[in-house]
Amino acid sequence: MTINQSGWKPEMGDGNAPAGTTFTGNRGLMLEEALIFEIGDSHTTGVDLDAAPAIASRLSGLERNREIGLPGLSEPETVRHYTRLSRQNYAIDLGLFPLGSCTMKHNPRLNEKVARMAGFADLHPLQTIDTVQGALGVIHELAHWLTTLTGMPAVAMSPKAGAHGELCGLLAIRSALEARGDARSVILVPESAHGTNPATAAFCGYAVENIPATAEGRVDLAALKARLGPDVAAVMITNPNTCGLFERDMKAIADAVHDAGALVYCDGANFNAIVGRVRPGDLGVDAMHINLHKTFSTPHGGGGPGAGPVVFSEALAPYAPLPIVEKAEDGYHLVEEETAGEHHADSFGRMVAFHGQMGMFTRALAYILSHGADGLRQVSEDAVLNANYVLRSLEDVLDAPFGPSGPCMHEALFSDDGLADGFTTLDVAKGLIDEGYHPMTMYFPLVVHGAMLVEPTETESKAALDQFIGALRSVAERAKAGDEALKSAPHFAPRRRLDETAAARKPVLVWKAPEVAEAAE
Amino acid sequence: MSRYFTEDHEWVDVDGEIGTVGITDYAQSQLGDIVFVEVPAEGKQLAKGDDAAVVESVKAASDVYSPVSGTVVEGNADLADDPALVNGSAEEDGWFFKLTLSDPSELEGLMDEAAYAAFVAKL
Numbered sequence: 001m002t003i004n005q006s007g008w009k010p011e012m013g014d015g016n017a018p019a020g021t022t023f024t025g026n027r028g029l030m031l032e033e034a035l036i037f038e039i040g041d042s043h044t045t046g047v048d049l050d051a052a053p054a055i056a057s058r059l060s061g062l063e064r065n066r067e068i069g070l071p072g073l074s075e076p077e078t079v080r081h082y083t084r085l086s087r088q089n090y091a092i093d094l095g096l097f098p099l100g101s102c103t104m105k106h107n108p109r110l111n112e113k114v115a116r117m118a119g120f121a122d123l124h125p126l127q128t129i130d131t132v133q134g135a136l137g138v139i140h141e142l143a144h145w146l147t148t149l150t151g152m153p154a155v156a157m158s159p160k161a162g163a164h165g166e167l168c169g170l171l172a173i174r175s176a177l178e179a180r181g182d183a184r185s186v187i188l189v190p191e192s193a194h195g196t197n198p199a200t201a202a203f204c205g206y207a208v209e210n211i212p213a214t215a216e217g218r219v220d221l222a223a224l225k226a227r228l229g230p231d232v233a234a235v236m237i238t239n240p241n242t243c244g245l246f247e248r249d250m251k252a253i254a255d256a257v258h259d260a261g262a263l264v265y266c267d268g269a270n271f272n273a274i275v276g277r278v279r280p281g282d283l284g285v286d287a288m289h290i291n292l293h294k295t296f297s298t299p300h301g302g303g304g305p306g307a308g309p310v311v312f313s314e315a316l317a318p319y320a321p322l323p324i325v326e327k328a329e330d331g332y333h334l335v336e337e338e339t340a341g342e343h344h345a346d347s348f349g350r351m352v353a354f355h356g357q358m359g360m361f362t363r364a365l366a367y368i369l370s371h372g373a374d375g376l377r378q379v380s381e382d383a384v385l386n387a388n389y390v391l392r393s394l395e396d397v398l399d400a401p402f403g404p405s406g407p408c409m410h411e412a413l414f415s416d417d418g419l420a421d422g423f424t425t426l427d428v429a430k431g432l433i434d435e436g437y438h439p440m441t442m443y444f445p446l447v448v449h450g451a452m453l454v455e456p457t458e459t460e461s462k463a464a465l466d467q468f469i470g471a472l473r474s475v476a477e478r479a480k481a482g483d484e485a486l487k488s489a490p491h492f493a494p495r496r497r498l499d500e501t502a503a504a505r506k507p508v509l510v511w512k513a514p515e516v517a518e519a520a521e
Numbered sequence: 522m523s524r525y526f527t528e529d530h531e532w533v534d535v536d537g538e539i540g541t542v543g544i545t546d547y548a549q550s551q552l553g554d555i556v557f558v559e560v561p562a563e564g565k566q567l568a569k570g571d572d573a574a575v576v577e578s579v580k581a582a583s584d585v586y587s588p589v590s591g592t593v594v595e596g597n598a599d600l601a602d603d604p605a606l607v608n609g610s611a612e613e614d615g616w617f618f619k620l621t622l623s624d625p626s627e628l629e630g631l632m633d634e635a636a637y638a639a640f641v642a643k644l
Contacts, residue, residue: 443580504556
């Protein structure tokens, strides 16, 4: 026989190796990583720079009198630092991301390719108009799609996120009411609306009043009608709502609101469930923001930023903010303050310095054009199908308070009813981390005790859904059986259960060098 | 001194014309660990049902409504440093604010301890 001289001899070991600690603190290839201030050194630098020339200061004694202490790292140290941190993150590119009301769908790579084309990526917002005709064309065409899909005549492209869009919508509503000499003071927000809605209304100086939900999870139309009056400026309604249900009375609600002289703001964060199927304009909506980072697949969070264009009805269109891209025979024009003229004389002003999130516009338009109208219709159909599959697959093990209300829309809602004594939604969420999933949205909406809100989106396959359902079922069964190990989950994550209470009561917000921190104690 | 309760889980102790307001032990148990409390400033005028204070737990922020109308004479300053007082002693040391009652007849619409216990038992 031939003897293997290399010494390589694979062994499986006994499978019961002690957990123990390692010299480095690393756990296998799961690497610990210190803060960049703890790795770097202000006496190190990754680049060779010539010594600064001697110059005569003209700061009259205001010069910085000590080093600012920024850490210096070499290029490989820097690359490894951020790559190691990224391995401790969870992302849509790693797995299913069931956060309800967030529409964490796949971000197609085609979008990225388009956004990186030099003709878009290398533009500067202060270039002359004749050199950015293509970019203005993108804004104009995306605006056309958004107004067409919503059945609304106008759109403000500049708001930079959902809540910024809400602000834009309410500023337009206030401008319209003030223009008719009828400034009103109250905004009604149903219990089933998004939490940002009352915050936006309060920020705009309105008093906020709640409208209760019915037992089946929809807006109580009778209660809404009873509250409408000459002091109500608008109703902010989320449709589909945060219970994952379509507001079937939307048209009746809008008619009642309009009869009372008020306007309808719709939170369009959940538009993914109805895009291509329902036009909010047909339901009587006056203003609605569209989260490009949800429905139209542009990245969330660290990969963002968000973008929240707002569509307007005829009643609000004249008050839309600048700038506005318009098409003429000689190309695209940018309507700004100097060029607003009579046509846009009633615009309430400007929300951002330039045009909005241009990088998101190119991505969203790439998504829309690659799907087409029929593809977008399929998106909402599959999103709803997937959510209903999750709802019906788990309602025997988790309480689904609105299961009897009929099919859900884009998200499935469960409560903590039926978990063993002392076991909570938080324990289920932590258990899901051990199963390798980012937890679902929890404790929201507030109308359901211990809410667990799951939005799978259309981009998950049946196999991916089945695995998630299996994981959530397993964790739920442990919570119902009172498995004590679940109370201390996660067991397999880079960090065990964090003390959220201490973090909120005594937050440490400023990094201090270890010796300074020790001296302070 | 008598204690009254609201359906929104506030309590008010009335001693002469001064009312002391807090949230009930049931309310703190539902909120979970409380991490922040904002109490009204002295001199603030409150109508019955007005937003008077804010209580924030790791789960959610909630408004606390004034059970009666009146003028605030004192907010509980201890809650700023130690919001956990509300978890540990919701109906004693964890009181939120004191006010002078402007309309004691409003108390008639509130529940007594037995009625509130029955109300909570049904939730």
